[in-house]
Amino acid sequence: xxxxxxxxxxLLQALVTGLLMGGVYAAYSSGFSLxxxxxxxxxxxxxxxxMIGAFTTYWLFTLYHVxxxxxxxxxxxxxxxxxxxxQRFLINRVVEAPPMMSYLCTFGIHLILANxxxxxxxxxFRTVTTSYSGEGFSVGPITVPLARLATFGIAIVTTFxxxxxxxxxxxxxxxxxxxxxxxxxxxxxxxxxxxxxxxFALGAGITGMAGGLISTYFVIYPQMGLPYTITAxxxxxxxxxxxxxxxxxxxxxxxxxxxxxxxxxxxxxxVAITFILLFIILILKPQGIMxxxxxx
Amino acid sequence: xxxxxxxxxxxxxxxxxxxSMMFLWMGLSxxxxxxxxxxxxxxFGAVAYFGIGxxxxxxxxxKAGLPFTSSVLISGILSSFIAxxxxxxxxxxxxxxxxxxxxxFAEAVKQIVFExxxxxxxTLFEGSHGITLPIVHDxxxxxxxxxxxxxxxxxxxxxxxxxKFGYALKAIKEAEGSAELAGxxxxxxxxxxxxxxxSLIGILGxxxxxxxxxxxxxxxxxxxxxxxxxVMALFGGxxxxxxxxxxxxxxSLANELIGAKLLYTYLLMLGAILLVVVLFLPRGVIGLISMxxxxx
Numbered sequence: 001x002x003x004x005x006x007x008x009x010x011l012l013q014a015l016v017t018g019l020l021m022g023g024v025y026a027a028y029s030s031g032f033s034l035x036x037x038x039x040x041x042x043x044x045x046x047x048x049x050x051m052i053g054a055f056t057t058y059w060l061f062t063l064y065h066v067x068x069x070x071x072x073x074x075x076x077x078x079x080x081x082x083x084x085x086x087q088r089f090l091i092n093r094v095v096e097a098p099p100m101m102s103y104l105c106t107f108g109i110h111l112i113l114a115n116x117x118x119x120x121x122x123x124x125f126r127t128v129t130t131s132y133s134g135e136g137f138s139v140g141p142i143t144v145p146l147a148r149l150a151t152f153g154i155a156i157v158t159t160f161x162x163x164x165x166x167x168x169x170x171x172x173x174x175x176x177x178x179x180x181x182x183x184x185x186x187x188x189x190x191x192x193x194x195x196x197x198x199x200f201a202l203g204a205g206i207t208g209m210a211g212g213l214i215s216t217y218f219v220i221y222p223q224m225g226l227p228y229t230i231t232a233x234x235x236x237x238x239x240x241x242x243x244x245x246x247x248x249x250x251x252x253x254x255x256x257x258x259x260x261x262x263x264x265x266x267x268x269x270x271v272a273i274t275f276i277l278l279f280i281i282l283i284l285k286p287q288g289i290m291x292x293x294x295x296x
Numbered sequence: 297x298x299x300x301x302x303x304x305x306x307x308x309x310x311x312x313x314x315x316s317m318m319f320l321w322m323g324l325s326x327x328x329x330x331x332x333x334x335x336x337x338x339x340f341g342a343v344a345y346f347g348i349g350x351x352x353x354x355x356x357x358x359k360a361g362l363p364f365t366s367s368v369l370i371s372g373i374l375s376s377f378i379a380x381x382x383x384x385x386x387x388x389x390x391x392x393x394x395x396x397x398x399x400x401f402a403e404a405v406k407q408i409v410f411e412x413x414x415x416x417x418x419t420l421f422e423g424s425h426g427i428t429l430p431i432v433h434d435x436x437x438x439x440x441x442x443x444x445x446x447x448x449x450x451x452x453x454x455x456x457x458x459x460k461f462g463y464a465l466k467a468i469k470e471a472e473g474s475a476e477l478a479g480x481x482x483x484x485x486x487x488x489x490x491x492x493x494x495s496l497i498g499i500l501g502x503x504x505x506x507x508x509x510x511x512x513x514x515x516x517x518x519x520x521x522x523x524x525x526x527v528m529a530l531f532g533g534x535x536x537x538x539x540x541x542x543x544x545x546x547x548s549l550a551n552e553l554i555g556a557k558l559l560y561t562y563l564l565m566l567g568a569i570l571l572v573v574v575l576f577l578p579r580g581v582i583g584l585i586s587m588x589x590x591x592x
Contacts, residue, residue: 042392042393042395042396044395044396090571090575093575094574094575098391099390099391099392100336100338100391100392101574101578102392103338103391103392103395103396104338104526104530104570104574105570105571105574105575107340107395107526107570108567108568108569108570108571108574109567109571110567111523111563111564111566111567111570112564112567112568112571114563115560115561115563115564115567116564118560118563119560119561119564226403226519227403229396230396230399230400230403233393233396233397233400234400237393241393265415266411266414266415269407269408269411269415270407271400271403271404271407272404272405272407272408272411274400274404275400275401275403275404276404278397278400279385279386279397279401282385282386282388282389282397
């Protein structure tokens with residue numbers, strides 16, 4: 001009987017951990033999905049926005065001892081600002097150009113940002129270790145780490161907030177209009193340039209916030225961006241490109257699958273699993289699991 | 297028309313190695329250019345085939361005892377088969393998405409080769425131990441081999457540029473929808489070019505393994521190699537026959553001179569070059585030259 005209990009406990013633990021991770025995936029993938037949905041830009045420096053958010057939190061914590069959760073707004077702001085500036089001066093030039101140019105552009109920005117960070121902060125791994133890091137509570141045989149639970153909560157709330165913003169708020173609706181039909185949106189008087197700026201800033205901001213959250217329980221380092229970018233891409237394909245609620249579903253699903261892989265195989269294969277999953281979806285259902293994504 | 301380099305009888309070993317390296321990169325970027333430049337499907341995961349070629353040759357030579365030439369040829373064929381499979385599905389995606397999907401593929405292969413032995417408790421890829429190949433003390437041998445392969449690749453690119461195959465690829469790059477309507481089997485041509493690029497890159501990878509005599513997953517599957525192919529081809533002139541050759545020449549020299557000492561700065565420079573080319577010089581140096589010529 002004991003053995004069976006242990007097996008179930010292990011499975012449940014993997015599921016819970018995966019769910020919590022998935023919430024964060026959803027959060028930072030929403031930004032990616034938003035930018036693609038509206039501007040048709042595949043943002044390859046997406047991971048760097050996470051990195052910036054994470055390091056903002058780290059430095060504020062290390063230098064000024066401010067609790068990481070309290071500095072989230074600053075992470076949001078720093079990533080948002082960076083995103084806005086890059087969008088205004090660089091992205092805007094390629095947004096109407098063939099897609100090849102825009103993602104080469106974002107790729108170049110990725111290289112620059114990642115290596116600037118490397119030059120500035122060295123390749124050392126860093127962590128944000130607070131008094132409550134590692135604390136958790138138990139539900140039966142399952143441990144729920146506090147930091148991850150808080151992260152999950154904030155991520156879910158934010159994802160819903162973004163969704164609400166896009167549905168109900170005037171500016172949010174303008175963003176959706178622009179993503180559906182640029183020309184028509186222009187005709188009804190929507191300023192596309194402002195929409196682009198808002199979209200990018202918003203997408204970058206939520207991504208930065210996710211970065212700040214991640215720093216509370218993962219190691220961070222300047223080159224951390226790329227694997228996250230790949231993950232975000234896979235989450236968005238899973239959930240449907242450009243469809244925000246899909247990012248939630250995709251994120252949770254991917255989180256659970258990765259957790260199961262890490263528990264029963266090895267965590268080193270996480271990217272491999274992500275890709276295999278991506279591949280399968282592309283073959284079977286390119287519009288994403290919920291069938292609402294943009295297909296090419 | 298550019299003159300081809302004739303094998304000069306240089307006495308010093310260092311020069312042989314330097315030129316070998318340059319020929320390797322000129323070959324790699326030209327091979328990459330066949331899919332990414334001619335057909336317009338920018339491959340962000342080309343290093344996967346480079347690594348596969350390295351490993352296939354290394355394993356065949358060390359574990360199966362096959363001679364060099366057959367190992368390399370088998371590596372090339374293996375690469376093309378894998379590419380045919382992967383390309384069949386990933387090329388359903390539009391340009392930008394193809395890019396990230398191939399990037400994820402390359403990262404996945406890297407992780408798989410790295411973690412395989414440890415996960416499945418076998419001794420096959422040797423993971424982080426790396427593989428050591430028999431040593432050949434003949435720099436001149438590799439000089440001629442790399443030069444020969446380079447010649448073959450550039451010749452192939454030249455022929456493709458002039459014949460029906462290249463015409464189809466360029467049609468795909470310019471207006472894929474129209475090409476399909478005109479009855480061109482775009483999928484077959486796309487995948488064929490991808491497989492061709494992969495096999496050439498795989499062959500170069502195989503020679504590389506024998507040349508370096510020691511390979512490990514994190515080296516030969518590193519994304520930096522793809523970055524180099526991209527920046528070299530773009531800088532010289534993507535989509536042209538000699539552009540990648542020129543670009544590789546310049547950048548591999550830059551790598552040799554500053555890459556070793558100031559790595560992060562060098563990578564930053566690559567990112568900056570990428571941005572400059574994308575924003576201001578999309579047709580690369582060759583494009584610039586031909587623009588100046590046509591103004592006379």
